[in-house]
Amino acid sequence: MKISSTRHSARPTRKRHTVILFSAGGFTFAIEAKAVDEIRETAGLATFATRLSKVEHSLIRQGRRYFVVSAARHFRIKETPTSRLMLLAGVPVGVLVDGIDRMQEIHSLQALPEAFRGEERNWYRGLTVIRGHVVPLVRPEAFLSKAEITLLNASVCTSERAAAVTA
């Protein structure tokens, strides 16, 4: 009988990933290129009042509303001036970042060491080493969960209804 372990292996996976390197709060992160639909400037953002402190803006693009997450607030790091917005693929989520560094192919991804037990277990798919630097590969779905998107959509409907009544 073969008993399989549920523990993450420390052996890096050898699958090839194309990633986009971006910066926020002085840190460098990687996100899979296929998870990003568009990278754009921050023009056109509208203030959006919400209970989620990491979401302060939204963007209407091609008739669709995107909720904009501050990467610095998401990762609980120092907020520094932002210059780019990454619109994620398949979800109405934008991520406000300080800048985009470059695209890069990575060949090795190591599981987050077990000693990390905090929110980072949700934030990251794993760690990779690029030119001697350890870079976390983010989980795009962690920026806003399905439940959070549902709540934000509901608050949009409520505020639109209130605006219609006032008008």
Place this chain on the structure above:
Amino acid sequence: MNLTLNPETFVLFPLGKKRFAFLAGDVSELARPDQAQTFPHTTPLLTGVVLRRNQIVPVADVAPALVGPDAPARKFYLVLNRPGRNKAGRTAIPVTGECELTQAERLPVTGKLPPYVCGLLSLQDEIVEVLDLDRLMAAEVRS
């Protein structure tokens, strides 16, 4: 009365003026301080990661928890294989001086000591606490 001695091997390491011990079997290497790197996380005690033989090893700075905030600069890393875990469980502990290998009998914990102390070593002129890293880190996560 016959006393059966059951000596085990320990790695003694200094943190400031005090020394602590880990079971030698849990220690994989003593390394020079590489450049620690960091990325955002929320786990207490962890200060970053170091690269050891193509592996990313987390660094747990236990000094503030054990001897307070005034511990001197850490000079080496003690890399531990945490028991029952694979390589993903390796953790580097910064220590403030050179380590020593010693054989001694582990005495049971007496008195009020934190739960991460899993034994005591009675050496020539000092009592050294044997640490359970898992419990130490879990205690810090809870606190």
